[in-house]
Amino acid sequence: MRIDRLDHLVLTVADLEATVDFYSRVLGMEPVTFEGRRALAFGRSKINLHEAGHEFEPKAARAVPGSADLCLISTVPLEQVVSHGSGDGCCGCSPGVACCPRARCRCSSMCRNW
Numbered sequence: 001m002r003i004d005r006l007d008h009l010v011l012t013v014a015d016l017e018a019t020v021d022f023y024s025r026v027l028g029m030e031p032v033t034f035e036g037r038r039a040l041a042f043g044r045s046k047i048n049l050h051e052a053g054h055e056f057e058p059k060a061a062r063a064v065p066g067s068a069d070l071c072l073i074s075t076v077p078l079e080q081v082v083s084h085g086s087g088d089g090c091c092g093c094s095p096g097v098a099c100c101p102r103a104r105c106r107c108s109s110m111c112r113n114w
Helices: 016-025 078-087
Strands: 003-013 028-036 037-042 045-051 068-074 091-095 103-107
Touching: 003 016, 016 037, 016 045, 028 068
Parallel strands: 003 045
Antiparallel strands: 003 068, 028 037, 037 045, 091 103
């Protein structure tokens, strides 16, 4: 399998407004609102924000302030990503339920082959 790039990062935060303020004021990121959600854009990248206790699906397995979820773009078809992850024995990879093709893989620290 080959990962091409990071699509976006989802960061769970304790205080949504304080996070937007810091990243925009101190780091110069652009606050973005889409579909009722908040994000921070910079260059060609984006950080989607989830407020702890008010997360959107999909979300981190244990969504607490400071936890993150990565959305990666692969150069191989979705079926191969799911097959590769599921066959590993340590990851629960399955097709996501969304408008675009995606797989959800939750890898533990015991995952040795990824």
